[in-house]
Amino acid sequence: MTAATKGTPLDTAAIRAQFPILAREVHGHPLVYLDNAATTQKPQAVIDALTGYYSTMNANIHRGLHTLAEEATAAYEHVRKQVAEFIGASSHREVVFTRNTTESLNLLAYTLGARLKPGDEIVLTAAEHHSNLVPWQLVTQRTGAVLRFIELNDDQQIDVDTARAAINANTRIVSIVHMSNVLGSIAPVAEIAEMARAVGATMIVDAAQSAPHIPVDVGELGADYLAFSAHKMLGPTGVGVLWGRQELLADLDPFLGGGEMISVVTREESSWAALPHKFEAGTPNIADVIAFGAALDFLNEIGMDAIAAHDAELTEYAVDRLSRLEGLDIYGPADPAERSAVIAFNYRDIHSHDVATILDRSGVAIRAGHHCAQPLMRTLGVPATARASFYLYNERSEIDALVDGLLEAGERFGFER
Amino acid sequence: MTSNRESQNPIDLDDLYRDVILDHYRSPRNRGARDDATISAEGFNPSCGDEIQLSVAILDGTVNGLGFGGSGCSISQSSASMMTEAMTGRSLESAREMSKHVQQMLTDDTFDLDAVDLGDLEALSGVAKFPVRIKCGLLAWKVLDQALANASGESVSDDSDIPTRVTSG
Incomplete structure (x- = not known):
């Protein structure tokens, strides 16, 4: 992958060669991994960074005075700068490492939620993952604040009009999913952020699905806070990011107390460390953060524009092939251009668990169930869906394998090809 | 590990999707609540959303009939x-005994099918070879356990993986 390949369709053969797991077989078939919205596979560079850290520089960070601690601290803090650059943050001090998107959102719900009064409104969307719903439900129980929801339009998308109907003078927090993990649709975050700002509300973006697939720039989005996870973008599990505008983070109380996050501690009280350490109590996930740096290098080398173009092309191909199958319903926007890398569907009234089990026997890994979005399932009027989700190493032939597997599932349940 | 086990004992989709199972899925028997139900119970599988509602008519210690509702996968x-x-037609005691055997069969792929006569229910024996589908098979039986225990004046300790509760009776 040279700079010359940026912006062109990806050389998936070269990319695939760097992911050792893609060489394995499942039930005697080549692995076709289409569950990337759940987690992505890891390139050798990320695996090497992880073992390399433990093999050569393992030490606790920020307090050791020896060489290993210095090297580990520098490597860890370097990734913070990489993350800041990746999302267009104005300072590395705006980047807090957490365990995952869920913890980032809980940090915000806990700290921002403490300021709410009865009658204050928190605006979410009908398409939230439970991670951006349940923390806010807990806030309403503690404070008497109420939840309001931006509904889906007729094309099963969040749009500016449905957002306008939910945001008003009582709105204190708007926290929305950027790219739906079920519908694949991209919400008009910048426009919604503008509405939030107009009423003085805080704008939070759940970028767990978008950060891996499309260029994300916190300035362009107009966000106050943004959350995402390393493991959905080639990085290891156990690392989440919370980005927040510096003046806002500085004004927040700590979430977790303990070592690393303090400045001066007496028996009675403590003062807090400077950003971002105020929010990183205890020994962080040093190894996985460092390995996440290798994942960001990998993504940057290919380029997020090229990845987005690749995902869009695969999505268009998949929507085209799937929609030709009799009895197949796709959820989300009808126009492939309005969605990215995630396709939820049901096929011929065969329950998605049966579809997933049958596909698995052909080596095709998809997700089935409610996708941690039970309220959205109810809105769509289905108990569950199958979901295929793509990433930079997927190829058209894998969509073909998915379609073949679906036809086989249909046959098993008594439908002719 | 799976591949080793599989190479010695190949697991085929036919083990799971037996004709009897597909037949019951396409043409469910006793679908719907019973008017003469003496006890009703329900349960669901939080990890996947499958749900079963069960109404049971019990007279003089005998299960006279059952009706079920709900949604979920074929299993x-x-x-x-x-x-x-x-x-249907079993004593409470016999029904509870049978439920125990079926649940053993669903969870243990070395279960001895010759030891107990389970009739058509033996078609479910393949489920044990598909660990992620075991809970699908168990759901109805956990709901039955809840209903029958209640009918016997006992309480069932809630299985947190598959929550069940008595809804009337």
């Missing part, structure tokens, strides 16, 4: 359908 729904047929 959860056919398991419930087969159960309604197999339990």
